[in-house]
Amino acid sequence: MLRSDIEKLHRKIMARFVDEEVIPVARELDEKGEFPSDLFKKLADMGILGIRYPKKVGGSGGNTTLYCIAMEELARGLMSLGALTAMQCLMATNGLYLYGTKEMHDEYLRPALRGEKIGAFQLTEPEAGSDLGNVRTSATKVEDGWVINGMKTWSTSGPYGDFHTVLCQTDPAKKLKGLMFVFVPADTPGFSHSKKFETLGTRTSALSEIYFNNCHVPPEYMLGEMGRGLDVLLTILAEIRVMTACLALGLHRAAMDDSIRYCKERVQFGRPIGKYQLIQAKIANMAVNLEAGHLMSYKVTHLIDNKIPCLNEASMAKYFATESACKAVDEATRIYGAYGYSMEYAVQRYYRDSRFLLYGGGTHEVLQTTIARQFGI
Numbered sequence: 001m002l003r004s005d006i007e008k009l010h011r012k013i014m015a016r017f018v019d020e021e022v023i024p025v026a027r028e029l030d031e032k033g034e035f036p037s038d039l040f041k042k043l044a045d046m047g048i049l050g051i052r053y054p055k056k057v058g059g060s061g062g063n064t065t066l067y068c069i070a071m072e073e074l075a076r077g078l079m080s081l082g083a084l085t086a087m088q089c090l091m092a093t094n095g096l097y098l099y100g101t102k103e104m105h106d107e108y109l110r111p112a113l114r115g116e117k118i119g120a121f122q123l124t125e126p127e128a129g130s131d132l133g134n135v136r137t138s139a140t141k142v143e144d145g146w147v148i149n150g151m152k153t154w155s156t157s158g159p160y161g162d163f164h165t166v167l168c169q170t171d172p173a174k175k176l177k178g179l180m181f182v183f184v185p186a187d188t189p190g191f192s193h194s195k196k197f198e199t200l201g202t203r204t205s206a207l208s209e210i211y212f213n214n215c216h217v218p219p220e221y222m223l224g225e226m227g228r229g230l231d232v233l234l235t236i237l238a239e240i241r242v243m244t245a246c247l248a249l250g251l252h253r254a255a256m257d258d259s260i261r262y263c264k265e266r267v268q269f270g271r272p273i274g275k276y277q278l279i280q281a282k283i284a285n286m287a288v289n290l291e292a293g294h295l296m297s298y299k300v301t302h303l304i305d306n307k308i309p310c311l312n313e314a315s316m317a318k319y320f321a322t323e324s325a326c327k328a329v330d331e332a333t334r335i336y337g338a339y340g341y342s343m344e345y346a347v348q349r350y351y352r353d354s355r356f357l358l359y360g361g362g363t364h365e366v367l368q369t370t371i372a373r374q375f376g377i
């Protein structure tokens with residue numbers, strides 16, 4: 001089968017899963033704000049959690065393009081399901097895959113790809129959001145491993161996480177050059193977390209603070225090399241950004257599909273509102289931006305699959321697709337008029353969930369700075 005045929009078939013399978021299994025329960029899941037265990041297990045059984053890992057570690061042998069197609073479709077149904085699945089497939093497990101021992105793969109990675117264990121990825125701290133050089137959670141070398149002290153915040157899947165990939169500082173004077181990732185199982189003595197945050201959107205994806213109080217882990221739990229944490233992050237940063245772009249594409253499509261349906265049904269002044277040129281302009285702009293975001297994003301996934309460096313292209317795709325999705329959901333709420341303000345229709349959820357896209361994978365101000373930097377500015 002041609003690669004493009006595999007991508008089409010994969011999209012078709014994911015789209016059917018989302019239409020039949022996710023959309024019918026999306027509202028209830030969002031209202032309850034609980035971890036969607038049943039859907040997560042079904043995704044594991046479909047091989048989605050292991051989609052970007054080779055079969056030798058329990059993955060499905062796919063690639064970044066197939067991963068991003070899956071995340072786009074999931075976000076079309078329920079953004080928070082896409083966000084927490086994306087975390088499990090990439091950020092929470094990639095360090096474990098690349099640097100973990102065979103024993104760590106057997107105990108944590110394989111069960112994670114089967115949906116039996118949940119992983120979390122922790123960079124952010126109260127004083128270190130965009131500025132990772134200010135990370136203060138410390139990793140101190142001791143004779144038989146590492147001792148971790150400090151706290152993290154905004155950890156997706158933090159309260160449920162069975163294991164955590166944690167960005168630590170080994171020497172505060174070195175800032176970015178002192179960083180290192182450490183693997184910390186949640187049953188390590190001294191590990192604890194806060195209660196789940198109340199959030200505006202992505203409500204099934206639980207967030208919390210995480211605390212490390214003299215957490216002692218063995219030497220092999222260092223993921224990568226001491227002081228090379230930034231390099232470990234850079235191995236997946238383009239993928240994180242394009243994955244976020246694809247979540248945005250999914251949300252954009254949901255907002256556009258609903259808007260098209262509604263503007264054909266809603267009659268004012270004797271005609272469906274879709275017959276008015278100002279409404280048509282909104283739909284046309286949604287469609288154009290969606291097409292452009294799609295072209296930019298899947299260009300990046302194919303570059304990643306071909307091992308071609310593309311952080312700049314990924315930053316542009318994330319920035320464009322996310323800004324476009326935020327605009328599309330805003331326009332959708334206008335097309336719905338007062339009903340866009342009602343909890344009855346899904347557009348309010350799209351609006352709330354869209355805000356998450358602005359932070360994950362880098363804020364837009366930081367992305368704009370990065371994009372401009374290539375021109376020597």
Ligand SMILES: Cc1cc2nc3c(=O)[nH]c(=O)nc-3n(C[C@H](O)[C@H](O)[C@H](O)COP(=O)(O)OP(=O)(O)OC[C@H]3O[C@@H](n4cnc5c(N)ncnc54)[C@H](O)[C@@H]3O)c2cc1C
Pocket residue numbers: 121122123124128129130131153154155156157202207356359360361362363364365366369
């Ligand atoms: C739903 C959700 C899930 C998340 N999940 C995780 C997770 O699983 N793990 C994790 O580690 N983190 C997670 N985060 C945190 C996220 O990564 C951070 O929000 C992000 O890194 C930005 O940090 P901050 O919010 O502290 O903002 P800050 O860095 O404090 O930025 C505040 C404002 O200042 C701007 N700014 C900052 N620096 C500059 C600059 N140099 N130039 C111009 N403007 C600047 C920013 O763009 C922003 O507008 C999550 C956040 C959310 C909302």
